[in-house]
Each structure stands twice: as structure tokens, then as C-alpha cells.
Amino acid sequence: MTRADLVFHNGPVHTMDGGRANALAVAGGRIIGLGDDEVRPLLGPGTDVVDLRGGALLPAFQDAHVHPVIGGLQRLECDLTDLHGLADYLDRIHAYAASLPGEEWIRGAGWYGDVFPGGFPSRTDLDAVTGARPAVFTSHDGHGAWVNTAALRRAGITRDTPDPPDGRILRDADGRPTGMLVEGAVELVTRLLPPPGRRRIEEAILQAQRYLHGLGITAWQDAAVGDALGIPDPFDAYASLADRGLLTARVVGALWWRRGVGVEQVAELVDRRDGIVHGRFRPTAVKIMQDGVCENLTAAVLEPYRGHGHERGISFIDPAELAEATARLDAAGFDVHFHAVGDRAVRECLDAVRAAERGTDRRHQIAHLDLIDPVDVVRMRELGVIANIQPLWARNDPVLVDTKLPFLGEEQQRHHFAFGSLARAGVPLAAGSDWPVSSPNPLWGVHVAVNRTAPPDDPHAQDHRSRHDPLLPEQAVTVGAALAAYTSGAARANHLDHETGTLSRGRAADLVVLDRDPCAVPADELGTLRVVTTVADGRVVHQPEVP
Known part of the structure; x- marks a missing residue:
């Protein structure tokens, strides 16, 4: 009889397929038993027995839309994401610049617009702490950059x-x-930056992997694999890490669709995908950016922005071209991963999917969906398109209230982050973070999805309104639905549901242990839950150090 390598007991085991057990056994990286009656005979002298102590065991979390290379690089540079205030930003930037006097450029990211008067930063503030060296700091959402006078001069x-x-x-x-x-203007400066080399990209991926494992995440979809978003293509770095056994996460790469190149790039994308044979990195999706964001009026909307009667945002790709690209990618066997924030962009993406003669088991998805017309909620269900949601955004925080809602009309605001409507309509949900745009902590995301208010420890939402005034509470989802979006739903979006996302015999032992049961704590405590242990393929990849 096979003996268990690892056993968990004394706490609820949520299988996320409608079941529940009180114990789970692992051997050879696979689940071999569920429940005391099955698990007890599998114990042996070499079995590592973990007492859940009333905590809960779930399938490990997955992130269906994340930018780990950018996030990892950000953690290696001047990272502002844990701060929320202009004075704090300037103090950290000053200290960082002083610590690297030999660096030609001062680089960082993670600032929030609401800390600045009028919502936008000024070069003069940055000049005061960076001096004559050029400096560039990307916004937390990646759609803008704060640069100093020296950087403007360097870029002409x-x-x-x-x-x-x-x-x-x-x-x-x-x-x-x-x-x-804003948007494409950022590249006027960032194209001048010395690009990180291959070793630095690998270091960033491993840095991100450690961080995400610490949050219970063992799989993700990188939503920009290519020469995109101001960083070199990480494709070869992912492949090398996988080949060397250093990639402990399962990674789906969404290959970057280059605007302006056209459908002739499909053959190149097929060659890239088919040249990879490693199971831990699978470049089987293609990412298409269809619009920008509402905060800078570049999200494509059906009705004009409030106060800007002639502005309806930007459709980055002509709808006819988008439909042709989607059809070609679908026929080539790719899952298409659309970025669509505005309701017009969402409609254009759905029109493109409808026009495609869809192949077997495609997992096309639309990420973000800040705004969606109720008619298109129904169309998403009919077309089987996955709603790739970022739950952490759905709260009345200063970013939304001060820099976004002023541009949205009343009708637009009524269809804002419509998770509840999507779930009730039967649209499949998958959760992502868009990190480093926002925290990748799935438990914070679950908290917001259920409460529509901010978790207690989020530094970007410490005001009373963020924490106690829910955003469209009728759009909340249940705890079960929120957890499913981060487990079984994300696994399906990542095309990894054949062996992850739920717990049953024979499936991969990708697991997360929480300090308490998310299905038993009060809803307003969901954001205070903590990850105790993360397991990937039966191997512990995160466990807090014991003092």
C-alpha cells in the first residue's frame, strides 16, 4: 500500500467542487485520500502530519490576470505600493536615490493619483528629491508615469x-x-531606460514567485508575455527557469498582441507556443488590449464621460480587425485574453468572439469589465466568455471616488464592477489581481467581493468610506463564489482545471492552509485571514519562519 508523504487533519477541507472533508493525504505530489476513513490507513512512519488546528485547507489560489515580472522588478526597485501619501513617497524616493548615487536613472513604481492635488503628480515635487538625474515612476495601475524635469529633457x-x-x-x-x-506617452521616456537583462528578469520572476507563494498562490496567468508594458520579453526567462526546475508555480503565458502589426503575427505566436514543451510554463493564450482606463478617459465607453461630452475613450484596435484577429487566434487553438475596461470595449470584444467559429474548449475571457451594459451580461453567458474580475477594485476607495467616479454618469455608475449580476446570470467568474496595479492577496479580494468594502489592513483604503460604505452592495457575491473565483474558476480560465482548482483523489496537491475557516468567520473578518502554508505538487513552498 502507498503511504502518505503528507497528511492534513483537524480542520475543514474545502474541496471547491461542492464537497467537504476533515482530512487529506498526499503522496508523490498527488492527493491520495480524503476524509479520516481514507486517510488513516495511509499513515506511515515517514508521514508528515499537519494539524490544521481548526484552520482550513483549500485548493491553492490562482491568479488569472497578473504581471509578475513587473511586480517582481518593482519589488527590486523603489517600490511605493505599501505607502499612501505624497510626503511618504518623497521621503522614500529621496532615501532610495541617495542609496544609489551611481545609478544613471532613478526608477520606481506604485504611486496612487489621489494623493496629489488634482489627481496628477508634478515634476517639481520629484525634482526636489531626485536632483539632476532623470527619474521615472510608473503609477500603480501602469497607465501613467510621473517623471522629473531631467527625464523630460532627456526625452526631448x-x-x-x-x-x-x-x-x-x-x-x-x-x-x-x-x-x-499617460498611456502611450509613457514610452517617450521609458524607451530610454536601460532594459533589464535576462538575469534580472529571472530574478524578478523568482522574487514574484516567492511573494505570490506567500499569499497562497501556486498558479497564474501572466497577462503580458512579449515586448510589452516597458519590459523585455520574459518568454525565454520563464522557459529557462522551468527547464532548470526553479519554476515551482504553474504559469500560463498570455502572449502579447502587437497593435499595428495585424493578423500576420498569428503564425509567429503559434511558433512560440509550439516550441515550448515544459508543463510549468505554457504560452497558450494571447493578450489583446482593447482600451485603457476610465481615470484618464481612455477606456472605451458607450456614452460620453461626464463633463467631457465628446470623449468616449479609445478603442485601441478597430472592431473589424479585432474580430478577424480573434477568429484567427481561435482557429489556431489560443485562448484570447482581452483587456476591456469600458462598456464599449467589452461589447467590441464580445462581438469579436461571436464572429469567431469557436474551436473545442476555448477559454476566451474579458479582464476588468469595470463597466458592462446589462445586455452584454447576458451575451457573456450565451457566448461562454469568462469574466476575469479584479475584486479588490470594487470598493469606495479614494482612487475610485476621487479619480474615477467624477467622470462617470449615473447610468454608468450603476453598472460598476457588476460581479453579482454576472454571477446571477451564470457567467463563469475567474479572479485576478492585475498586480502590481493592486495587491495580489486573494483573501483581500475575497473580502471585497463579499463585502464591497476594503479589508482592514489595506494602506490605500484606510478612510471610513472605503471600509464601511459598500459600493453597490447588490453586486456582492457569496463567500463560496468568491473563493471559487480564486480556485476552480481561475483554474478553468488558466486551462489548468484538469488537475488543479478542486481537491479529489488523483489531482495535483496544490494546497493552501488558512489560519481560520473562511466559510465560518464573520464576513467583515475575511480580509484578516492569513496563509499558514502553501503547497505546490505536494511540496511546501511557503511556510512562515518560526521565531
């Missing part, structure tokens, strides 16, 4: 520089650049 950006077609250079009343660059 003046009052006479035209806005690029897919971005904006913000200017003061006299037409001078303020130091805030």
Missing part, C-alpha cells in the same frame, strides 16, 4: 511635443509638460 519633451496617437502629455496652463505622462 517640450511644450511643442505633440501627443502620441495612443497617449497624452499633460500640460499646465502655459502648455508646459507637468511631468505626468
